[in-house]
Amino acid sequence: MNTNHVRTFAALVAGAVVAAGAWSLVNTPAVQAQTAVVYDAASVKKGLDIAPVALDFTGKDKNQVGYGSYLVNAIGGCNDCHTNPSYKAGGDPFRGQAKVIDKATYLAGGNVFGPFTSRNLTPSAQGPVTGSLANFKQVFKTGVDLRKLHPQISPLLQVMPWTVYQDMNDVEVEAIFAYLSSIPCLEGGPEEKPNRCAPATPTSASAKPKNITTEAFQIGLDGTGSVASDGGKLTYKWTSAKGSPVATIMFADTDKPVVQFNTRGPIDYVIELAVTDAKGTTATDTVSVKYVGR
Ligand code: HEC
Numbered sequence: 001m002n003t004n005h006v007r008t009f010a011a012l013v014a015g016a017v018v019a020a021g022a023w024s025l026v027n028t029p030a031v032q033a034q035t036a037v038v039y040d041a042a043s044v045k046k047g048l049d050i051a052p053v054a055l056d057f058t059g060k061d062k063n064q065v066g067y068g069s070y071l072v073n074a075i076g077g078c079n080d081c082h083t084n085p086s087y088k089a090g091g092d093p094f095r096g097q098a099k100v101i102d103k104a105t106y107l108a109g110g111n112v113f114g115p116f117t118s119r120n121l122t123p124s125a126q127g128p129v130t131g132s133l134a135n136f137k138q139v140f141k142t143g144v145d146l147r148k149l150h151p152q153i154s155p156l157l158q159v160m161p162w163t164v165y166q167d168m169n170d171v172e173v174e175a176i177f178a179y180l181s182s183i184p185c186l187e188g189g190p191e192e193k194p195n196r197c198a199p200a201t202p203t204s205a206s207a208k209p210k211n212i213t214t215e216a217f218q219i220g221l222d223g224t225g226s227v228a229s230d231g232g233k234l235t236y237k238w239t240s241a242k243g244s245p246v247a248t249i250m251f252a253d254t255d256k257p258v259v260q261f262n263t264r265g266p267i268d269y270v271i272e273l274a275v276t277d278a279k280g281t282t283a284t285d286t287v288s289v290k291y292v293g294r
């Protein structure tokens with residue numbers, strides 16, 4: 001990376017609280033050195049011009065994002081490995097065509113290098129790539145695979161040139177992170193959950209059918225419409241609701257229980273389903289059954 005593109009100046013600021021890490025305490029009086037960054041204007045402009053996707057500057061420093069785009073798109077070569085395919089059909093410079101990067105796959109990962117697959121670098125609804133700037137810096141400095149996708153092979157990212165990127169300075173790494181946080185979310189990448197761009201829905205229980213009148217002494221219920229907020233597995237527990245006559249419930253820890261009525265009808269039962277997700281969050285739903293058999 002060319003550090004000449006970034007000029008920094010140190011200003012002495014007495015008393016003011018500035019971002020942690022950017023200052024150190026000196027005995028008395030409290031004097032702190034604050035570093036303000038001036039990004040090379042031509043690089044920022046180039047970065048903003050060549051970004052292949054619309055950028056979201058909300059809450060961000062546009063110059064920092066532009067500089068990050070410059071580093072990612074004009075220097076870092078991230079697109080070559082993290083966009084699959086790297087160029088749109090008909091826009092492949094390796095075939096002598098004018099370069100076109102596909103918005104629909106930009107930096108969403110999925111390029112296969114032997115046993116390794118490049119990761120999705122776009123932010124998800126849950127947050128930016130690697131979760132935080134601190135994590136991102138750690139990945140760039142040490143190559144640690146925070147997602148531990150191949151512990152049997154190595155705890156370190158393979159193929160990914162962190163061995164080169166680790167010598168970038170903080171200003172550069174922070175600009176890259178700001179840029180990656182402002183590109184649109186895309187689906188895809190190894191072991192990413194589906195609907196990663198959709199805001200998380202809360203865990204919910206769905207017990208069906210809702211209101212049944214039945215003569216059959218045994219019926220099946222259905223909890224398959226229940227949803228875990230993380231898209232993962234749920235545990236199921238079906239019980240006779242408080243105040244309801246007690247029914248015999250078989251397969252009560254599955255999504256398809258079978259309920260038997262032990263008392264002569266007509267009698268009203270309420271059966272409750274409680275589902276619990278991986279985080280321990282529980283949601284409930286009930287079905288009402290009027291048993292009219294005898
Ligand atoms: C030579 C190909 C290559 C280039 C160039 C490359 N990467 Fe990667 N990167 C990969 C591969 C492959 C992985 C996954 C490695 C593994 O599974 O061991 C990866 C992983 C990552 C991860 C870890 C993501 C996670 O979810 O844990 C980040 C962050 C990352 N790359 C950022 C970048 C950025 C930013 C650039 C450009 C400055 C870049 N990479 C350039 C190949 C590349």
